[in-house]
Amino acid sequence: MVKDEQTEPSENVFEERAEYLSSEELHAWTTRTHRDNQILEKLTGPGPKLLIGPRGSGKSTYLRLAYFSLLESQQALPVYVNYAKSLALEPNFHRNANALAMFRQWVLSRIVVSLNESIGKMGAVPESLQQLAGTCATLIEQVEARQAPEVPPTNLTPTSLLQQLEEWTEGIPPRRVVLLFDDAAHAFSSEQQREFFEIFTQLRSRYVSCKAAVYPGVTNYTPTFQLGHDAQLVEAWMRPDDPDYLVTMREIASRRLPVSEGREQALRDSLVDYAAVASFGLPRGFLLMLSEMLGLDEVSNLLPNKRLADEAVGNFAQSTRDVFDALALKLPRYKRFIEVGKQLQAQMIESLREFNDNRPEGEQRTAVVAIQEPVSAELGRVLAFLEYAGLVRDLRSISQGDYSYRQFWMHHAILLHENALGLGRNPSAQAAVAALTGRANASRVRRSAATLLGSNYADRCVLDLPPCERCGEPRAAAEAQYCLRCGNRLKDASVFEELLRAPIESLPLTRKKLDGILEHTEMRSVQDILLDVEQAQLRSIRFVGPVWASRITRYAEEFVYV
Known part of the structure; x- marks a missing residue:
């Protein structure tokens, strides 16, 4: 794990989300075990699969590795689609009668745009696909900015898309298409989840198979969707009691983190293993703790020791609890749960x-x-x-x-x-x-x-349902659409808009970083961080350099979208 003492790490070394890493970075910074190869075989092979695991368990890494592997081998045409911004469409469900139709067009349009990109990497793109991808890209931009037209410019259906997929890939051997859906079936909008799995079920043919990353515990499937029958579950989450676990995590650390000779001597195997077992099988948390105890995020001169390791473990424990606590905002009706x-x-x-x-x-x-x-x-x-x-x-x-x-x-x-x-x-x-x-x-x-x-x-454990806006009458049931007392149409608050208004204390930041933001900037809400152009305000804070500024922005994006 010894690196050149004078070499400063690139910012991407600290990137925690695999969807932002290139093929070269992923291959250089990841290690492949027998278990990893089995998972990748399922993701690159035929048949629908659901890759399941909590945040930070490596789902995006597996999907991106599968994507680049298929591009290289050309055993199939891979199409990587990220649906992280699906919650930005959630306010439409409270205001627009055509919200479900617009969501469906957005889901399918993202597939078209990504397909256009994938085919371009393997050969000539059909003109009809190029034209449709341009229309779809415009729709995506409008929908995510909440400026969608009353009538969608596209009229895609899973059936029509399947037919076009087969036509567009006719000249690309072996004609098999693997759709890789990341951040799929967003956990915080039941309407979106049901619609997504309707589409997922229909996007199936002898040439096309779907793989999607989902969360344990909170992903809701349609009544007709049967796990095991309609899709095989593939677990992404590593087990800390696996005999190869510590070896794998040491290899991840060796490949990913730049360590000078002095730090190498201080970073004993026991501290690497300590962070590994504390991470509970979540590679993102492991890397976060290591970078914190090494002081690598801002290229400082810390030498790792047990005290710094304990602080990193404590911060990771708190950030994990913060993810759970944030559910009270993301799923307000389950606040009491x-x-x-x-x-x-x-x-x-x-x-x-x-x-x-x-x-x-x-x-x-x-x-x-x-x-x-x-x-x-x-x-x-x-x-x-x-x-x-x-x-x-x-x-x-x-x-x-x-x-x-x-x-x-x-x-x-x-x-x-x-x-x-x-x-x-x-x-x-x-x-x-x-x-x-x-x-x-x-x-x-x-x-x-x-x-x-x-x-x-x-x-x-009872649902916390908002009362009638007009008369204050409690709701009779979660499914109630009209007030039993005054007949007023009942509305739910937008989860997306509530998350934007959430205080920055809701983010998994250390006390030192929070105090720096509150004392030296006017930013008070998650939305303020997302609106910080080029992270100018964040980078003006002492102890917040380019790495931490990017990390804070990512935390805000993840809090709202994932």
């Missing part, structure tokens, strides 16, 4: 601390809480939100005696930060790694929902 989820986190951690504190020295610690089944619909929803944020990982159910239990693996960074592993007040990096690299479910804490949350927890 999020409050119950915060209590559940605390109780799971306390249960693990109590269990691990009582383990004899030398015995394996656990990060798994087993909740007695049946798990109610209310608790299932809370756990799904925790899984989306990456705070827990759903393992298989087990049976013990007369009871069955559903197992949940707790995020390692949180357990380390909360000192819940029974390793003493300031355990060494080696002790923490040893405690968290054994079999994840070799032992477990068994609890009932009532023990963790109280017997009345279901009464607190």
Whole structure:
């Protein structure tokens, strides 16, 4: 991992989202394991696939690698489409009668524009495709700027697009087309999710197959969409108890991070492994912690040590919790479920601390809480939100005696930060790694929902529905369209617009960076950051250079769009 002492890293070294990396950067900075090759075979092969994992688990990396791999091998024509900005269309669903039709045209138009680009990389682009792609590009720009025309200039359908796909690719052997949908089925608009999966199901033929990245826990499929039948699930999330896990993460660090000779000597394997187990199988979090403990984000002169590593782990634990807390803004009707989820986190951690504190020295610690089944619909929803944020990982159910239990693996960074592993007040990096690299479910804490949350927890898991704007009457049900008292048409607030107005404290930033923004700029909302032209205000802050300015902007974009 030794690099030239005088070489400063490029900004892209710190880019956390793979969709912004080139083919050369991806191949230089990623390592391929047997598991990775199996996933890529499924993404480049025939048949519909859903690549599932929480934020930062590597879904975009796999899709981009599949895209570049197919371009190089020419075994099929890959079409990479990113739908991250789908939430920008959400306000239309509250105002325009043609919102669903416009969303459908936007989804299909993005495929056409990306197809035009992909065919251009492999040969001549048919004139009819060029013309349609120009029209589609204009529509995309208008829709995302919320300036869409009353009547869409296109009238695409999945059936017509399939037919045209086969015509446009007739001269490109072997005629097979792989559609790679990133940030698909946006988690925070149920209308968009249903429409997307209708399209996904219809875009299927002997020549065309779809692959889409989705989230665990919060992605809603149409009633007719059956997992396993309509699409095979492919898990992106690495397991920290995999025998090859630490080797893989060390290789990622070696390829990605520029380290001078002095830092190389200080960055012992134990600290790399410590960040690896704390990341809980999420490569983005691993790189973020390493760059923070090395002080690489602004090319400072920090030498890594256990104190800096603990700070990085604590910041990552908090940023992961922030993702969960932000769901109260992104899914306002589930605000009370999020409050119950915060209590559940605390109780799971306390249960693990109590269990691990009582383990004899030398015995394996656990990060798994087993909740007695049946798990109610209310608790299932809370756990799904925790899984989306990456705070827990759903393992298989087990049976013990007369009871069955559903197992949940707790995020390692949180357990380390909360000192819940029974390793003493300031355990060494080696002790923490040893405690968290054994079999994840070799032992477990068994609890009932009532023990963790109280017997009345279901009464607190109710939808928080906005009342009638005219008379203040509470809504009778989530599906109600008219007020039972005055007959006024009921409206939901726009999630997208609420997210733009959210305070910058909602972003996963360290206290130091937040204080710098609040003290030295007029920026107070997420929208203010997105409107900061060329990041001029951000870069005027002390300790915020080009890397951190780009990172803060990315956090704002991810908060709103992903």
